[in-house]
Amino acid sequence: MEGRSDLLRHLEAVLFIADEPVPTADLAVLFELPSNRIEELVLSLRDDYEQSRRGIVLRSVAGGWRLATHPDSAPYLERFVGEQRHGRLSQAALETLAIVAYRQPVSRGQLAEIRGVSSDGVLRTLIARGVVIEVGRDPGPGQAILYGTSQVFLERLGLNDLSELPELADFMPDSKAVERMESGLGPGL
Amino acid sequence: MEGRSDLLRHLEAVLFIADEPVPTADLAVLFELPSNRIEELVLSLRDDYEQSRRGIVLRSVAGGWRLATHPDSAPYLERFVGEQRHGRLSQAALETLAIVAYRQPVSRGQLAEIRGVSSDGVLRTLIARGVVIEVGRDPGPGQAILYGTSQVFLERLGLNDLSELPELADFMPDSKAVERMESGLGPGL
């Protein structure tokens, strides 16, 4: 059995890495402890943050626990975020956006298949920034959510509609590559 | 003027929100403090984490400061995240990564020349993992794309910059091994 402080640090690490609020029940399963024990630990972690005046707070939101920055630091965070590369599209985000733009409607699974890695993180960013939106459901089994680009996306790029996206063929290095790519492209666009 | 502990919590909040290592210089601009003051603050935050046995550590990596979970919590994190975030790379991918790291900027052709086979497939994996990125174009005819390693690569290896890579010369086969290769290759003089 691990001591209380060990459990606390593992709990902190899990909450640190989580990108969504973590329900008590999930933590109970993870640490193989009853929910009331988890509640106790989480609350003691929260008190610890408060008492030691940390920049991080532990919040109970939307049915779960989540770490967040202390509101007092907001001015610094806003300046930091405004100046940092946070605003820039990463290469992964740019590629994901490009695939969504040219192959929409597209599911997470299709994106992962094309890029060879999960695109969930960048997709979430693109959705949060309003440039990618849900556009429907796959009629097939599983009913996967399908994604497409938003009106905001068109406006930012100065396009009236998707038909004004440049022809990919104009950007291909050579004709052979065009053939290879077309065979990989669906009938969509 | 804000007190030391206030600065520390703002610093913690900024590092919490950052999505890549933050250089001391950026923090100096943000907090309007000389770099050596920032270093002092960062190190005291790091010591604080260590002494209070937190689940989070502060690392100096890829030319900046980065919060990460303590390795002790790794088993819980892997269970929590579901899969290993950074899956193992294949032998071919590691070899290609090593060549890119030491020979950057390097083209596909140069990679194939060194390995004796095309590295296109593994190169794509490395790019999708974010450890290799396009860094430019060969000015010569053909304008081959040139590849190099990314910040993520440094972070994954726990290096601050490329100069911290081990000396390639230390990994040369010794004279006995070279002799064996030479005699293995056929008739000498």
Next chain:
Amino acid sequence: MTYAVKLDVFEGPLDLLLHLISKERVNVADVCIADVTEEYLRATAALGEVDLETASSFLILAATLLELKSLKLLPSRSTVDPELRLLLEERDRLLHKLVVYATFKKVAVQLENRMTANLGYHSRAAELPDELVPAAPEILRGLTAQKLAQAAVRALTPPDKPSVDTSHITRITVSLEEMVTQLRSRLEREGSGSFRQMFGSARSRIDVVMALLAVLELFKSQAVDIEQERPFGEISLTYRPPASGAA
């Protein structure tokens, strides 16, 4: 002798060559190509499907081994022979490639160790909290339709077909047919001569091999008589005109 050709440990022809030379400690000139081939076929059959890249890598390697074997079979007479020097230079080039490759192979292990040591550190894949989104710069700032199209092309183009570097294998510059024609017309003109005289100007060892094959071809069609007094001695060639009836 058997050679354990475990395909999963080989990623390229240099890898396989390196393995044969430094791990098995064999002299490639003594490697039986048939044995290696048999092992290779057995391994691919076990895999169930043939990976094009591995298969072509294997062919390249087999060709390399054959060429090195041919180097061994022909006697090296003099160190000043320019042709021999060329061959040795070629061999040195391959040796150099092997050394460079072996170095990277070794350092790759070190990189992997470092990565493994750092596996336990997980950083946040930090999504910007909603309250900070307004403070962030416009995410599409600076993005043009052209840049987007370029990114789409990059993302949607499948990787190039696997290709194999053949630069370490000597190209055949003269075909057997051409060599036979050349040799026949020269013998018609000169009547006889030594093999060395005839082919002293051959550009590379592979050309010498082709010349020898041409001589054997003419011998088979009874257009030449061959004489060699002792092993590795001069080979003298004498032209045999076609039977008078055909002339």
